[in-house]
Amino acid sequence: MNETAFAKINLALHVRRRRADGYHELETLFAFVDDGDRLSVTPAAADRLTTHGAFAGMIGDPFGNIVGKALSALPREEGWAVALDKRLPVAAGLGGGSADAGAVFRMVDRRQGLPADWQARAARLGADVPACVLSTTCIGTGTGTDLAPVDSDLAGTPVLLVNPRVGVPTGPVFQAWDGRDRGAMPSFEATGSVRAMALAGRNDLEAPAIAICPPVAQVLAALADTGPFLARMSGSGATCFALYDGSEALHAAAEAVARRQPGWWLMTGRLR
Known part of the structure; x- marks a missing residue:
């Protein structure tokens, strides 16, 4: 399987307050670009991840990164060898790692379907991950994990x-x-x-x-x-x-x- 990890942008991002749990209450308008990192998967005896591309050198321990965590978060019947072409810069506001995790979730969905609690599993990986799984224009509230998709007149912009x-x-x-x-x-x-x-x-x-x-x-x-x-x-x-x-x-x-x-x-x- 092949999947694009679509770059995330925040068309708007309003920070309302600091919460008692240390996080921030947000209101944001997520949108996604039709390009980003590229992932490919082949069956394997056990999960493994290899990285290449312009920003691969900025990723340390592959299984300490969010792609490895996404693989561990979802039960599968077989191991996956994942090749990640890291085309998006790291720590860049594009949800690059979250987008990579979102691409893993979509491939699992395509292969065998996602568990009913997939959104909670995604949120545990990062606040942007549930939106990146959907990769469609949506309004995010709470810490950004409560999502409401909207029809966008900016599609194709x-x-x-x-x-x-x-x-x-x-x-x-x-x-x-x-x-x-x-x-x-x-x-x-x-x-x-x-x-x-x-x-x-x-x-x-x-x-x-x-x-x-x-x-x-x-x-x-x-x-x-x-x-x-x-x-x-x-x-x-x-x-x-x-x-x-x-x-x-x-x-x-x-x-x-x-x-x-x-x-x-x-x-x-x-x-x-």
């Missing part, structure tokens, strides 16, 4: 992902959040469309991420110069995205950013 090749760990960014509740994310019912929700939303982690990783501000400025209808940081950074009204605008933007900052990582695609 050209998107440019840019990362300054600097990893930003999630924990310190959340710890640096100032604790101020800046208000709820606009509802789908009130706005009538995912595009309107995204435009009226924000990412409350942009400021703390920029304080920790100043290049995020440079990426946002570079994207703003390319004329998108929306440019924003994804998750806790450092990757930022820009959405365009047409393919020509997307390709012109990608070429302009690549000329301006040849060392940055770029990926183009469309929203699913």
Whole structure:
């Protein structure tokens, strides 16, 4: 089997409060790009994982990583040899590891079906994993694991992902959040469309991420110069995205950013 681990972006991410359990109460609008890491599976006597690709070197112990944990989380009748082509940067706000785990869940579903409690099993691996299993536009609340899929008028929208090749760990960014509740994310019912929700939303982690990783501000400025209808940081950074009204605008933007900052990582695609 082969599966793409679709890159996750947060079209909006509102942090409402710190919870007593140490996590944060969130409201987020998940969307997914039609590209990402690639996984392939063949039967094996026992589970094993091999990695290759541009960012494989950033993964340590393969079975200490989330793909190994996803394999252990789901009962199967046979072992799997998984090859992971790591094309997404690590600690980048794209849910790369969570997307890889989501791809494992989808392959298990295709092979034999998922257990009834798959969402709880996915949530134990990480807050983004349940959304990454679905890999469709959805609203996430709680810690991001309570999901409500929505029909998206942004499906097929050209998107440019840019990362300054600097990893930003999630924990310190959340710890640096100032604790101020800046208000709820606009509802789908009130706005009538995912595009309107995204435009009226924000990412409350942009400021703390920029304080920790100043290049995020440079990426946002570079994207703003390319004329998108929306440019924003994804998750806790450092990757930022820009959405365009047409393919020509997307390709012109990608070429302009690549000329301006040849060392940055770029990926183009469309929203699913």
